[in-house]
Amino acid sequence: MLSTDRPILAHSVCRVPTAEGPVDLKALFAEQGKPGPRRVNRMIQLAVLGARRCIGDLRLPENTAVYLTSRSAHVADSLLLLERIRAGQPSSPVSFINTSGNMAGYYVAADLGLRGSNQSLHAMELAWSQLLEMAVAAAEPDQYLLVGCAEECVWPLESHRRRHELPADCPIEERSVFILLGPNGSAGPNRLRSIAFSAMAEPPALATDTRADAGLVAPAAFVEWLEQPERSSQFVERASGSGVSSSSASGLCGVITVAP
């Protein structure tokens, strides 16, 4: 178990509906009163939107670190580059750069002027718990940590659902979720106390994931759990990836303890 004592100073879930086609993210940046980064993909835009929404008017110290996860990452740029390869065309330098797994975190850091570590982590199981563990394990005591998740969709959504092995009628959304952890021992509500992993009997099959969502569910569920007026002190991320449960689900679980 990794113990800590960091307040969760801010949190936000930015959900972007998909049913009517891709939402113009420039309009969302305009609502924030500041344009988004140029020459980037939707996943990067979503990450920057969500990070800004999380921290609001706070000015973060330069040594703040950024930790980001994503289930499917930069699919649109990867598809574009594969299509160019198939057609025997030269690569797109911008799209190639933007397929680096850490580029969304880079643009969050650049947007906010941050020079702490910029790390991205991806996992089928327990991505959120592992990301929090990584952030806390590496952090200096006085460091702020911006931890989040961004998921883009690629249209047509039928193809996107097929890619993610989802039912044709499964509702999906784009989202960007962030929390801001304060320095260890500093004042604030919702104190992150520990992250632990416990093995349960009958672990789920590793090769399949039947969760009906194209993105990671746990980060948004975690923030919604934080907002519950009367919640337990433990958020359990199951290996199957979703939800809050106080019961002993089978398989490996991430247990995140947050004191009110």
Added chain:
Amino acid sequence: MHVAIAGCGLWSTLGTDIPAHRERLAANEPGPPGTISDSTGVARAYFSAAPANGESPDPAQKTLDRLQTVIDEAAREAGLSPATIHSMPWLLASSSMNIADYESRLQPGSTETPFIGPRFSLLLDQLRARTGHRGRACVFSSACASAANALLHGYHLVRSGQTEHVLIVSSESRNRMSLDGFGALMLLTPSGRYRPFDAERDGLILGEATAAVILRRQSELPAPGTALIRGGAARCAPGNPTMCTADDLLAVMQAALANADTAADTLLAIRAHGTGTPANDQAEGAAIRELTGSAIPVSSYKPWFGHTLGASGLVELIALLIAWEQGQMLRTPGFSQMDPAIGLAPLTQTRNIPRAGRILCNSFGFGGNNTSLVVERTC
């Protein structure tokens, strides 16, 4: 409490296991790169991995076979049972992930949407399903710093007592997306000569490799000759997604040394990132000069393996340890002429160094992702 490097496995252009690398590095002569074509038909120098008998022609199968081979080799050296291996945390570092597999499924002339798997972590999921791994696992994909970042996280996991052991495994498979992308960025050498820090350097040569390291928590005093991760640091340089300044790189090297409680002038050597591109080498060279003057041996190992991108931090660490075991720091093949703008000459001959001490290892990637590690051999 110490974080020891308990076992290594390596498959690169120089060979398919550690003994083959020992032999090739001792011979002190890297092989010449081969040539492959990018998607537009332009020939590019490239360091392909050494072939093995009976390898599958299927890219996905080949990548998984190589991953399993290096994991098995590292586990044998660490003396760990399969049960321990399959329950410890696994950290996979790669910038190419499943791309070679996706490219192999492309049908020329088709208008179908290309196949991409359901998760970015698919390669890791496939590896775990194949091996029966039941611990927690995650992917690091932070461009050329991926493996160094995974090593640093593994170090933190072991040092903070979260695990007794952790496996860091990295894979970079030959693929056109990387070749085309670096070509489009004009970062590949047109001359086909790999010469980091040289005044005439004109770009990098890509390579493929697979590597594994097992870190072990060790509370007692390590035996002489034990390799340790002593500390490290990662920093983001938010000024440009593909380029860093000397100040950015100096900052991360200083942070790593501070974290490892190591004075710069006590280092035995610096294993540079040394990509051979004009901008990286200029910034890194200036940062190293500022950090240490020119008193400490510096070398780039990329001409031995090619730039293995997301795997390079692990591949070059293992090469460092193999040579260091013999009391040597490998030279930088290809270097002949100092660049006055850098003012730094890497080793042109393999140098004898003490078998005990500390060496700084640099890995810098796109996305302003800079990581330095301090590695130690005990006396």
